[in-house]
Amino acid sequence: MTPQIQRKAFIAAVLVQLLILIAVPAQKMKSLYFGRTIFLQVAPVDPYSIMSGYYVTLSYDIQRLDKISSDAARLDQEHFRDVYVTVEEHKNGLWEAVSAEGYPPGKLSENQVFLHGNFRQWRRVTFGIEDFYIPEGRRKEINDDLQKNRDKARVEVKVDDAGNAVLVSLRIEDRVYR
Numbered sequence: 001m002t003p004q005i006q007r008k009a010f011i012a013a014v015l016v017q018l019l020i021l022i023a024v025p026a027q028k029m030k031s032l033y034f035g036r037t038i039f040l041q042v043a044p045v046d047p048y049s050i051m052s053g054y055y056v057t058l059s060y061d062i063q064r065l066d067k068i069s070s071d072a073a074r075l076d077q078e079h080f081r082d083v084y085v086t087v088e089e090h091k092n093g094l095w096e097a098v099s100a101e102g103y104p105p106g107k108l109s110e111n112q113v114f115l116h117g118n119f120r121q122w123r124r125v126t127f128g129i130e131d132f133y134i135p136e137g138r139r140k141e142i143n144d145d146l147q148k149n150r151d152k153a154r155v156e157v158k159v160d161d162a163g164n165a166v167l168v169s170l171r172i173e174d175r176v177y178r
Contacts, residue, residue, distance in 0.1 A: 104163065
């Protein structure tokens with residue numbers, strides 16, 4: 001192999017690696033900058049990750065297919081890996097699930113968007129917005145706030161046109177945690 005071919009192969013390998021590094025966060029960045037903002041009611045749980053530090057695992061009603069659709073058993077039996085949950089904005093500003101399907105929905109009304117999730121066991125869906133990492137210096141403050149105001153916790157989520165969601169912030173009454 002000549003030095004010129006080796007150089008071209010090296011440059012090609014470096015470019016492929018750079019493209020992979022750029023592509024990984026690109027979807028989340030697209031959702032964050034171009035997505036539509038929605039607010040969801042949450043129910044927190046408090047775990048700890050050695051690799052990431054403290055975080056709160058958030059649970060949503062839109063994750064429970066049995067609460068959304070009487071057809072949840074069909075989605076389970078047909079072994080859909082991808083699930084598309086349509087949510088609708090209500091007068092209180094929160095968004096709630098109105099349907100769940102194994103395929104992207106057709107035309108939606110102005111007050112609806114859909115989230116693309118992955119089917120898990122026990123008829124639960126994950127959307128990639130389940131973990132909120134807590135800054136070390138604010139861990140006690142956020143934890144205490146969540147414990148005292150559990151029913152007032154909401155999240156701000158950005159959803160792009162493909163249903164990909166990004167968790168932007170955790171909100172408890174007028175307090176915003178990023």
